[in-house]
Amino acid sequence: MALVANALAQSAVLMQGDPAPGQPHRVLPGNRPSSLLLLKRLSPRALGQLIALYEHKVFVEGVIWNVNSFDQWGVEMGKRLARTLLPRLAAGEDDPALDASTRALLARLRER
Numbered sequence: 863m864a865l866v867a868n869a870l871a872q873s874a875v876l877m878q879g880d881p882a883p884g885q886p887h888r889v890l891p892g893n894r895p896s897s898l899l900l901l902k903r904l905s906p907r908a909l910g911q912l913i914a915l916y917e918h919k920v921f922v923e924g925v926i927w928n929v930n931s932f933d934q935w936g937v938e939m940g941k942r943l944a945r946t947l948l949p950r951l952a953a954g955e956d957d958p959a960l961d962a963s964t965r966a967l968l969a970r971l972r973e974r
Contacts, residue, residue: 863951864944866971871943873898874964880939888935894927898967900974 879892897919901908924931947964950957954972956965 864948867947867951868940868944869898870964870967871947872896872940873967874943874961875936875940877963878961882935890933890936890939894929900970
């Protein structure tokens with residue numbers, strides 16, 4: 863569950879950003895595209911393909927969009943959001959305060 867919460871949180875952080883009032887070095891602009899892949903079955907081959915895909919995707923997109931793909935402040939923001947998502951995932955709760963994209967992904971995961 864914690865991994866699912868972190869995956870959803872990172873997607874939401876990329877979309878929403880964080881104004882980080884009073885801390886200009888921690889501002890996250892948001893409006894960054896992302897992809898979340900859901901697999902029916904995880905095999906060793908599929909895992910290897912996913913790892914290779916993401917390694918390449920993260921690097922190339924960072925270069926194209928002039929984004930620091932290894933931005934620690936963005937990672938920390940995602941972890942904070944994941945801590946709020948984890949209890950909702952475990953309890954199967956819906957939260958209207960979440961963005962529409964994250965709510966839709968949660969609903970899709972619950973269907974599985």
